[in-house]
Amino acid sequence: MTNARHIAIILHDFSTGGSERIAIRLANRWAEMGRRVTIICGTEKGAARTLVGAGVTVLSCSPETRRSPWSRAQLGWRMARLVRAAAPDILFSPGNFHLIILAFLGRQRFTKRPVFVSKLSNPIRRGGVRRLVRGLADAAIRLAAAPADMLVAMSPSLLAEARSVFPGHALAEIAEPILEDDIAVPQSRAGHEPAPLILCAARLAPQKDLLTAIRAFAELPVALKARLLILGEGPLRGRLEREARRLGVASRVEMPGHVPDIAPYLAQAGLYLMSSHYEGYPAVLVEAIAAGVPIVTTDCSLALPEIFRSSELGAVVRQRQPEAIAAAIVARLRRARPTSSAVREVTDRHKLGASATNYLALFDRLSA
Known part of the structure; x- marks a missing residue:
């Protein structure tokens, strides 16, 4: 049953990072699959803007908000007005960088609060960090992720890490939709290429x-x-x-x-x-x-x-x-x-169609 009819994605901007490209790829496919999809952004600047399909609506904050040390906190407040007006069923954050925006959005009041879903796009813990520092970092990201109703990890190992950092939090695993469904597997070639x-x-x-x-x-x-x-x-x-x-x-x-x-x-x-x-x-x-x-x-x-x-x-x-x-x-x-x-x-594990479908199944379940 289709419960998540309207999906909103938050993007700071249209930079060409992996999280942004994957989010746009999912947005286009969800729109093709009959869902209403809106991207809510701080600014439409960025080379990845051209990748957004005609079936996806883009709403930009006013005033335009470009990246700065405090811009994500600002966007938490500025995006709230657009989220209220759009009234999506799902609000999707495409990665760790956007968790700060989600944290500030979680402090806002909504007549109908959307379900907050965030993908974990980077490792939560880095090697070589002292125990005290790691504990403080864990506490900070738990605070940022607190408004999220569901966190999505991209692989079994990243899911295991998320379980150790977010005990008791709702977690899911969905593979990254990196490749188009019709991608052809190339034939292997010999090595020893001149001037590689x-x-x-x-x-x-x-x-x-x-x-x-x-x-x-x-x-x-x-x-x-x-x-x-x-x-x-x-x-x-x-x-x-x-x-x-x-x-x-x-x-x-x-x-x-x-x-x-x-x-x-x-x-x-x-x-x-x-x-x-x-x-x-x-x-x-x-x-x-x-x-x-x-x-x-x-x-x-x-x-x-x-x-x-x-x-x-x-x-x-x-x-x-x-x-x-x-x-x-x-x-x-x-x-x-x-x-x-x-x-x-x-x-075979990274086709767009399967991942997009798995996300929609998760969204529909959360919106029921």
């Missing part, structure tokens, strides 16, 4: 640690004739460019900025490199696997064992270790590409 292209796609921000990616690239043998392509934009562009010049690899490192679709670049890539400090369920790794591209990644997510079910798919190395990352890249480039069967084992 190493691809990174990430916001140029500290979390992604692209300095380590550039330093690892500089450690590669010159005879490999590799090239490094970093897709994305962010505040660290200048520092990354200076580091590439300092290491003498600037002529082989390209940073063209944001691109609307990573698929054409994956089709050219010999290897995908992720150097992040932390990630939730890194969707871009699944996209790389779907394209048949081998991976080297840092140990940035609890979910990596669930993504790398076969050693054919790639290698996981410790963070901030350029030499180890470079060695893993060389070893990985010498191997054959992943087989179709190894790729399909991952792609």
Whole structure:
């Protein structure tokens, strides 16, 4: 039975982060499946705005609210007026970054309060943190998540972590809808590609640690004739460019900025490199696997064992270790590409249709 007829999604803006892209992908599919879908945002600025389908309504706050240290608290108050006017059955938060907005929205009064659902898009706990600090961080996120009627984890390991941080809270597990339903599994190709292209796609921000990616690239043998392509934009562009010049690899490192679709670049890539400090369920790794591209990644997510079910798919190395990352890249480039069967084992779990349907079933149950 359709109980959740109207779903509202809160977005700070239309930046090109994974949480935003996944939220828009779900919004478009839910609209195609006959639900009324509204995106409530602080501003319509951002390259991902063009991804929103015609069947999805977008409501923007007035005054426009761009990112700042206090903007999420402001949006908790400013979005309340739009939520009251839209009167959705479900209010969906697409990730941890938006939990602060949800926390302030939870303090507002509504004639008909929507059901609050939030996806947990990043690991809740980070390694190397002292027990006292971890306890304070756990308490802070429990406070932020308190208004949520349901929290959604993206994998079994992330669900287990959520259970330890949010005891007694309602929790569900739904796989990330990373891939279109009709995606084709590529045929495996041989390794030893001449002048291989190493691809990174990430916001140029500290979390992604692209300095380590550039330093690892500089450690590669010159005879490999590799090239490094970093897709994305962010505040660290200048520092990354200076580091590439300092290491003498600037002529082989390209940073063209944001691109609307990573698929054409994956089709050219010999290897995908992720150097992040932390990630939730890194969707871009699944996209790389779907394209048949081998991976080297840092140990940035609890979910990596669930993504790398076969050693054919790639290698996981410790963070901030350029030499180890470079060695893993060389070893990985010498191997054959992943087989179709190894790729399909991952792609079958991340189709948009199944995830969108599972979310709607959850929403209908919560709205009953």
